[in-house]
Amino acid sequence: MQFILEEGHTGYSKAQKAKTHERIVKLASKRFREEGLAGIGIAELMKEAGLTVGGFYKHFDSRDHLVCEAVDSAFGGWKRRVEAAKSSASPVSYEKLIDEYLNEAHRDNPGTGCAFSALAPEIARSDTRTRAVTSEQVRNDIQLIATLLPSEDKRTARSQAILTFSALVGAMSLARAVSDEALSREILKTVGEHLKRFASKQQG
Amino acid sequence: MQFILEEGHTGYSKAQKAKTHERIVKLASKRFREEGLAGIGIAELMKEAGLTVGGFYKHFDSRDHLVCEAVDSAFGGWKRRVEAAKSSASPVSYEKLIDEYLNEAHRDNPGTGCAFSALAPEIARSDTRTRAVTSEQVRNDIQLIATLLPSEDKRTARSQAILTFSALVGAMSLARAVSDEALSREILKTVGEHLKRFASKQQG
DNA sequence: ATTATCTATAGATCTATAGATAATGC
DNA sequence: ATTATCTATAGATCTATAGATAATGC
Numbered sequence: 001m002q003f004i005l006e007e008g009h010t011g012y013s014k015a016q017k018a019k020t021h022e023r024i025v026k027l028a029s030k031r032f033r034e035e036g037l038a039g040i041g042i043a044e045l046m047k048e049a050g051l052t053v054g055g056f057y058k059h060f061d062s063r064d065h066l067v068c069e070a071v072d073s074a075f076g077g078w079k080r081r082v083e084a085a086k087s088s089a090s091p092v093s094y095e096k097l098i099d100e101y102l103n104e105a106h107r108d109n110p111g112t113g114c115a116f117s118a119l120a121p122e123i124a125r126s127d128t129r130t131r132a133v134t135s136e137q138v139r140n141d142i143q144l145i146a147t148l149l150p151s152e153d154k155r156t157a158r159s160q161a162i163l164t165f166s167a168l169v170g171a172m173s174l175a176r177a178v179s180d181e182a183l184s185r186e187i188l189k190t191v192g193e194h195l196k197r198f199a200s201k202q203q204g
Numbered sequence: 205m206q207f208i209l210e211e212g213h214t215g216y217s218k219a220q221k222a223k224t225h226e227r228i229v230k231l232a233s234k235r236f237r238e239e240g241l242a243g244i245g246i247a248e249l250m251k252e253a254g255l256t257v258g259g260f261y262k263h264f265d266s267r268d269h270l271v272c273e274a275v276d277s278a279f280g281g282w283k284r285r286v287e288a289a290k291s292s293a294s295p296v297s298y299e300k301l302i303d304e305y306l307n308e309a310h311r312d313n314p315g316t317g318c319a320f321s322a323l324a325p326e327i328a329r330s331d332t333r334t335r336a337v338t339s340e341q342v343r344n345d346i347q348l349i350a351t352l353l354p355s356e357d358k359r360t361a362r363s364q365a366i367l368t369f370s371a372l373v374g375a376m377s378l379a380r381a382v383s384d385e386a387l388s389r390e391i392l393k394t395v396g397e398h399l400k401r402f403a404s405k406q407q408g
Numbered sequence: 409a410t411t412a413t414c415t416a417t418a419g420a421t422c423t424a425t426a427g428a429t430a431a432t433g434c
Numbered sequence: 435a436t437t438a439t440c441t442a443t444a445g446a447t448c449t450a451t452a453g454a455t456a457a458t459g460c
Binding site for chain 1: 240320323364366370372377384387
């Protein structure tokens, strides 16, 4: 009875499989942000990852499970970038965050950008797991923005962080939706200026 | 040569066809906001409208044409509501607009709500026609919000309207995406309070 | 006579699975 | 021996079209 629960033999290396798994998730995370959660199919994704469709379900129970992991991975990208900047010589300032978010390069490259502005309404229609992962990330992002604000107390900082976060996501969503380039730029610029002014007023 | 360009005989009544056309567009407008632009097919839409799939292409050149008309129609809904309130006894105030947008009923009923918070990223991936219609509506909405603000000059009002609009759309998008009900409510409430405070400061 | 709508279907997707093949661990 | 990946395909979509039917205008 000793070895009943012991793992079986491993077949392909587990490290190799984990790498493949991550490659699929990373790719899906990019393509979903570019094309929407329904914009790319499993066959095409696997092909882009250098694999074939049949192997997919050894990695994910269902397409929805991939969506969840891909959305989570998309959030992780920004998180890592911010934390890298945090521990670097020049830590992120509120102003820097605003500028890194509200610019044309971010607008024109949703695949490597913020998952909220690229996918929020589709996430709202996704399953509970995906929305739970999203809740956690919204909480983290609010907390992070709050630490960058020079507000009197924590409650004020949190409240201002929520406004900032909402304005960032909304501005990027609108800037991408309009076809009028001048209007799109105006939205990014105006909201950026407002938010920065808003933060500096707290310091004076 | 006299009658070459004259219209042919009419078959079914044109008024009847126009009514049917509008019924399809209205329904699509609702269902798209609820399920996303790819969330419902032509066959199901036509069935819900009491018709069958074959008749669709006598009304629309392609699915994309319906998407464009449906998105436009969704914008029209809010516009009409606001203008009705405008000419009524109690005209819309900025505060009223904020409260009518950032509430749980709106959050839980995307089908009859704002098309931006329900569809912005999907519109961003749509064809030029749909995005042109969207640009026009963004311009209108900015203008409308600006008129509700008691700002010193027009430029300031416009800039504040852009921030308001972005914050509204972003807050609703996030409030719908998270599964945490308390967090969702906090976002709606906090952004609403901030925006209202923001406007009242202009008056003092 | 004209045409909106209907039935039926072509052709192209898509998710998921079955069973064969091949690469690695014990 | 185990299992990741492959080929092939079932079954369910989806958009768009062809051709028949029926409702109305001249």
